[in-house]
Amino acid sequence: xxxxxEMVALVTGASSGIGAxxxxxxxxxxxxxxxxxxxxDRLAEQVAAITSAGGQAVAIEADVADTASLExxxxxxxxxxGRVDALINNAGIGSAKRFEIVDxxxxxxxxxxxxxxxxxxxxxxxxxxxxxxxxxxxxxASVAGHxxxxxxxxxxxxxxxxxxxxxxxxxxxxxxxxxxxxxGFIRTDLTAxxxxxxxGPEVVATAIAGLLTHPRREVVVPASYHGAxxxxxxxxxxxxxxLGRPRR
Numbered sequence: 560x561x562x563x564x565e566m567v568a569l570v571t572g573a574s575s576g577i578g579a580x581x582x583x584x585x586x587x588x589x590x591x592x593x594x595x596x597x598x599x600d601r602l603a604e605q606v607a608a609i610t611s612a613g614g615q616a617v618a619i620e621a622d623v624a625d626t627a628s629l630e631x632x633x634x635x636x637x638x639x640x641g642r643v644d645a646l647i648n649n650a651g652i653g654s655a656k657r658f659e660i661v662d663x664x665x666x667x668x669x670x671x672x673x674x675x676x677x678x679x680x681x682x683x684x685x686x687x688x689x690x691x692x693x694x695x696x697x698x699x700a701s702v703a704g705h706x707x708x709x710x711x712x713x714x715x716x717x718x719x720x721x722x723x724x725x726x727x728x729x730x731x732x733x734x735x736x737x738x739x740x741x742x743g744f745i746r747t748d749l750t751a752x753x754x755x756x757x758x759g760p761e762v763v764a765t766a767i768a769g770l771l772t773h774p775r776r777e778v779v780v781p782a783s784y785h786g787a788x789x790x791x792x793x794x795x796x797x798x799x800x801x802l803g804r805p806r807r
Contacts, residue, residue: 563771564589567640571623571680572650574601576747577699577760581647584764585771586614593636593643594618596650623650623676624668633683643684645695645771648677648719658710666711673715678722685735692734695771698723699763702743702779705788706798716741720777727776736774740766743784 568585572578573594579601586592586609594602594616602618609616617639621632636643651673654661677698688694700723703709704716720739727737746757766778779785791798 562589563768566590566644566771567593567642568645568647568771569593569595569636569643569684570647570649571595571621571676573605573618574598577742577745577763578647578649579605580760581649581764581767582616583609583612583614584761584768585645586616587612588768590645590771591615591640592617593639595621595623595632595636597622623680624671626679629676629679630683633680637684637687642687642691644688644693645697646681646684647697647699647767648680649699650676651699651701651715653709653712655709661711669711670715673712674718674722677719681726688735689730689733694735695774696723696726696735696737697767697770698737698739699767700739700741702741702784702788704741705779706791706802708802724776738770738774739777740770741777741779741784743779743781743787745780 563585566589568590570578570582570585570592573582574596578596582592582594582605592609592615594605595618596602597620599618599620602620606616606618619632619635622628652669654665654669681696698719700719701716703713704720707713720741723737723739730737740763742763744757745763746759762780766780770778779788
């Protein structure tokens with residue numbers, strides 16, 4: 560395992576699922592972890608689990624859909640250990656409703672949580688990384704950011720990938736690295752409705768931890784989804800037929 564001794568990592572959406580598992584993985588490798596989410600009780604449970612195992616962790620309650628809350632999160636995160644070396648933009652929500660029946664408020668919140676929050680929080684923490692000439696930003700997108708599926712969710716994840724990959728090029732040579740992790744279906748609260756077997760969030764957490772020591776452009780997990788992405792790029796009509804449902 561790559562050692563992350565003394566690295567300070569901020570993980571959003573860290574009260575459960577991929578975020579919580581990532582926080583535990585990073586702490587287990589020696590990082591000092593700051594967990595952020597809305598559910599204070601769940602955050603406290605995760606911090607207790609990390610510290611009882613000998614790791615270092617603190618929690619900051621925050622709603623990433625709220626700009627003022629994001630600004631407070633950035634200030635308090637820096638104040639905890641004096642800096643943030645790694646930002647894991649993980650918080651995300653989804654919806655499987657047809658577009659015409661999705662509430663406007665749900666659309667706005669999904670865009671705020673999935674797309675605007677990573678952009679704004681990155682913007683708040685990036686100056687410190689640039690000043691130190693060192694930092695890692697990991698944005699958790701989705702295979703749905705390659706293969707268009709759920710309308711609003713896919714739109715936000717295409718956006719996350721576009722933001723992260725563009726920023727990666729913009730920051731070349733600065734010492735600040737940007738990577739994307741695109742998970743397929745992973746066993747979390749968001750996918751509890753699916754009956755098909757799915758890998759656990761550990762596969763994503765391991766990929767994220769690896770990017771903190773060996774940054775790469777993008778990692779797709781599980782790797783088996785590379786096939787679906789290739790078909791979408793080379794023969795999109797095949798995916799249209801497989802996923803499209805005629806309206807009656």
